[in-house]
Amino acid sequence: MIQVYKLLIIFSSVTLSSCYCPTDRIHNIGQCAYRIHCFGNIRGISLPNECYESTNYPVTVDVTVTDAIERFDDHLDLDFLNIITSLKVLGRWQHTKLAILMYTTRLRHLQLANIGIEEISGTPFYYLARLETLDLSYNSLTDIAELFQFQIHPNKLRKLSLANNAIKDIPSEAFDELSSLAELDLSYNIISDLSEEPFYNLTKLEILRLNNNRIKDLNGAVNSLQNLKHLYLRGNQIQNIDEESLNIIQHLETFDVSWNELEKIKPIMFSRHWDHFTNHSICKIILTGNHIINVPNATSQEISSRFARTMNKHNVNILTELDLSSNSITNIEYSAFQSLIQLISLNLSKNKVIDFVVNANDLADLKFLNLSGNYITQLYYESFSAMTKLQNLDLSYNRLEFIPDMTFNNNNNLKLVNMTYNEIEKLDSIHITMFHPEGGVLDLSNNGLSKINIPYGEGLRLVTLFLHSNNISDPSLVDLSHQTDLRTVDMSDNLIWELDDSSLRLPGSSLVYLDLTCNKIHWIGPATFKRLPHLKTLRLGHNLLTKLEYGSFEGLHDLLNLDLSYNRIVFLDSKLLMDLKFLRVLSVRSNDMTVLDMTSWYSHKFDLTVNIDNNNLTCEWLQKALNDFNNGYTRVRPTVLLGGKGKNTVEGIPCLPSESESLIDRSQYILADERLLVTSQKILEAVREQNYYFRNFILRVMQKEEDKARKVEKAN
Ligand SMILES: *[C@@H]1O[C@H](CO)[C@@H](O)[C@H](O)[C@H]1NC(C)=O
Ligand SMILES: *[C@@H]1O[C@H](CO)[C@@H](O)[C@H](O)[C@H]1NC(C)=O
Ligand SMILES: *[C@@H]1O[C@H](CO)[C@@H](O)[C@H](O)[C@H]1NC(C)=O
Ligand SMILES: *[C@@H]1O[C@H](CO)[C@@H](O)[C@H](O)[C@H]1NC(C)=O
Numbered sequence: 001m002i003q004v005y006k007l008l009i010i011f012s013s014v015t016l017s018s019c020y021c022p023t024d025r026i027h028n029i030g031q032c033a034y035r036i037h038c039f040g041n042i043r044g045i046s047l048p049n050e051c052y053e054s055t056n057y058p059v060t061v062d063v064t065v066t067d068a069i070e071r072f073d074d075h076l077d078l079d080f081l082n083i084i085t086s087l088k089v090l091g092r093w094q095h096t097k098l099a100i101l102m103y104t105t106r107l108r109h110l111q112l113a114n115i116g117i118e119e120i121s122g123t124p125f126y127y128l129a130r131l132e133t134l135d136l137s138y139n140s141l142t143d144i145a146e147l148f149q150f151q152i153h154p155n156k157l158r159k160l161s162l163a164n165n166a167i168k169d170i171p172s173e174a175f176d177e178l179s180s181l182a183e184l185d186l187s188y189n190i191i192s193d194l195s196e197e198p199f200y201n202l203t204k205l206e207i208l209r210l211n212n213n214r215i216k217d218l219n220g221a222v223n224s225l226q227n228l229k230h231l232y233l234r235g236n237q238i239q240n241i242d243e244e245s246l247n248i249i250q251h252l253e254t255f256d257v258s259w260n261e262l263e264k265i266k267p268i269m270f271s272r273h274w275d276h277f278t279n280h281s282i283c284k285i286i287l288t289g290n291h292i293i294n295v296p297n298a299t300s301q302e303i304s305s306r307f308a309r310t311m312n313k314h315n316v317n318i319l320t321e322l323d324l325s326s327n328s329i330t331n332i333e334y335s336a337f338q339s340l341i342q343l344i345s346l347n348l349s350k351n352k353v354i355d356f357v358v359n360a361n362d363l364a365d366l367k368f369l370n371l372s373g374n375y376i377t378q379l380y381y382e383s384f385s386a387m388t389k390l391q392n393l394d395l396s397y398n399r400l401e402f403i404p405d406m407t408f409n410n411n412n413n414l415k416l417v418n419m420t421y422n423e424i425e426k427l428d429s430i431h432i433t434m435f436h437p438e439g440g441v442l443d444l445s446n447n448g449l450s451k452i453n454i455p456y457g458e459g460l461r462l463v464t465l466f467l468h469s470n471n472i473s474d475p476s477l478v479d480l481s482h483q484t485d486l487r488t489v490d491m492s493d494n495l496i497w498e499l500d501d502s503s504l505r506l507p508g509s510s511l512v513y514l515d516l517t518c519n520k521i522h523w524i525g526p527a528t529f530k531r532l533p534h535l536k537t538l539r540l541g542h543n544l545l546t547k548l549e550y551g552s553f554e555g556l557h558d559l560l561n562l563d564l565s566y567n568r569i570v571f572l573d574s575k576l577l578m579d580l581k582f583l584r585v586l587s588v589r590s591n592d593m594t595v596l597d598m599t600s601w602y603s604h605k606f607d608l609t610v611n612i613d614n615n616n617l618t619c620e621w622l623q624k625a626l627n628d629f630n631n632g633y634t635r636v637r638p639t640v641l642l643g644g645k646g647k648n649t650v651e652g653i654p655c656l657p658s659e660s661e662s663l664i665d666r667s668q669y670i671l672a673d674e675r676l677l678v679t680s681q682k683i684l685e686a687v688r689e690q691n692y693y694f695r696n697f698i699l700r701v702m703q704k705e706e707d708k709a710r711k712v713e714k715a716n
């Protein structure tokens, strides 16, 4: 017994000496403002006297305790504990009374997250009259019935997080005293039943998070929350929302019921009471991931009285974003969006919509429309005609075969039109007259397109056009020569196999970026790019080029980057790139290149980086190239993305041992006379071979003479 006692003493003295708040972790960040890091215990800190007394300046003492021991009873520094304003505890406190909180009466912020708490006994927050935020998230709490009791009423607690615990039931009195609470997070628990009682006194609550629980029914739980602004119910099992709850939902700026089991939506869910909003509020209605099939007309009596478009009368500017993505919507009734106040974003992606025909006037404020992932084959002018503010239209993953005439006649503010993954094979017109003044992007990738023509007077302000992953084999069928604002064209991943001076019908006055990566180009004729004098980047990687022609790059006076990586160019002479006077970066990675002649680059006036990874260039060549660069003879520097170490590298760049070098290398292991022997054997072989050829030659000559002779004989 005595021994055990001794051991304990030793143990506690060890912990004593290792538990402290080292002076170098005490940061003074202002007048009586400190940030302090302690280990194990809070002890041995002395701050200037003035910070202890009730001072004129606000005292902020922010303490973090790592590996905190749960019992702080020994050697308490009550004076110091009493001035802590913010405390964060890290450690393992499975069952706790949170005894230390008895002494920290000026605490405003308390963080007890992720410290394994299963049970808190007593009423540890009782004396924390100034507590404003309390974070108990990521523990294993189940019982919170008696926890939130305070000596003084009303208390100051504004924000409470109980997220990621194991709370199943919310006892009806649990939050009774929290009448100042503005934000409550109960997400990631196992709450299945809600009722009104626990929330009854939370009259100041603005944000309630109940994400990822097992809630089936709101059960009036939010009915008394007159000030609620944001309600999050993501990832529950709600099938229905009762009428009474809807009354509160009409006050909400954020109503997130995504990933629940709603089958029916009521138009009233979309309408809002304007008097609950401040100017410029954005209402977010998030119904993603439910089982909604139909979006009904919003023309019933109850709604018409506070009809959305009359809102403007009150001079309050409220915007709405509606997300209906990932449902099973097949049908949208004509006036479905009538009750929404200034709808600016509508997401109908990942549904089963075939026809999108709605009253355009309800969508007149729309900036973002996402129809991606539906079964749309046709677009209707009717729906789009009033969307004059539309900026971002996502029609990807549908079944469009063409862009209909008229549809976009009134939409001159499009910034991004995404039509990737449709079934458009030929386009003689895009029927979009004009994009946004800042320029537009059109994505027509992944469509099986083999021909596209944008006639004069269309596609004004189009700046970027994506045509990658299509079926373009003849690039002259891509006629964009009238698009004088077009700067970037991506035709990568197509079937183009050769290019000559009539192939590219692109706007020379504006184009700066052309991507032809991943085609089948094996030949580039002279003057191919001559009409693109402003091109700055040209990408020809992943093609089948074996050699370059003289004049292929003629006229590319402004080109800065040229990508020739992943081709089959074995021999490259810098002479062929002489026109590229401004070139800064050239990539010839992965070409199996054996010769890269750099002589014509001696006069290159700019730094030029040549990327040579994965080629068959010799160390001899590399050494010379690097010497030339290091000595300032040239501004051309070979480099690699992936360097290496070891024998066959120069300055970290891998290379092939030069032939002469490799001979010498091998010779080191061969005895001199053996080498002689080998040499003479080689000579012998050569002589023998020559003899063989000579004999053959003689034989063939003799044969011919004989033939001739025979012919002459025959003729005679
Ligand atoms: C909370 O609500 C109950 C009724 O449920 C009421 O009796 C009590 O006074 C309220 N408490 C506070 C602190 O407001
Ligand atoms: C709301 O903001 C708009 C400008 O966006 C302004 O014209 C209007 O007067 C504001 N309304 C109120 C009630 O402040
Ligand atoms: C929806 O309203 C439009 C007129 O706003 C009407 O033509 C249509 O028949 C209505 N649909 C249904 C199913 O009531
Ligand atoms: C729906 O679309 C809007 C805008 O297009 C976007 O902000 C939102 O993230 C989308 N929602 C989902 C679930 O994709």
Ligand SMILES: *[C@@H]1O[C@H](CO)[C@@H](O)[C@H](O)[C@H]1NC(C)=O
Pocket: 325, 349, 350, 370, 371, 372, 373, 392, 394
């Ligand atoms: C449209 O929705 C899809 C799927 O929900 C999403 O991946 C895409 O990013 C959205 N588009 C835009 C422009 O937000």
Ligand SMILES: *[C@@H]1O[C@H](CO)[C@@H](O)[C@H](O)[C@H]1NC(C)=O
Pocket: 396, 416, 418, 419, 420, 441, 443, 466
């Ligand atoms: C178009 O949509 C696809 C699929 O969502 C996306 O991968 C692509 O980045 C989008 N295009 C543009 C230009 O944003």
Ligand SMILES: *[C@@H]1O[C@H](CO)[C@@H](O)[C@H](O)[C@H]1NC(C)=O
Pocket: 448, 449, 450, 471, 473
């Ligand atoms: C690509 O075009 C060829 C004819 O040029 C056609 O036979 C083929 O089916 C097209 N492929 C796709 C995916 O559209």
Ligand SMILES: *[C@@H]1O[C@H](CO)[C@@H](O)[C@H](O)[C@H]1NC(C)=O
Pocket: 570, 592, 594, 615, 616
């Ligand atoms: C280049 O070297 C690789 C191995 O490094 C070899 O497989 C390839 O055949 C060589 N190519 C040429 C053209 O020498």
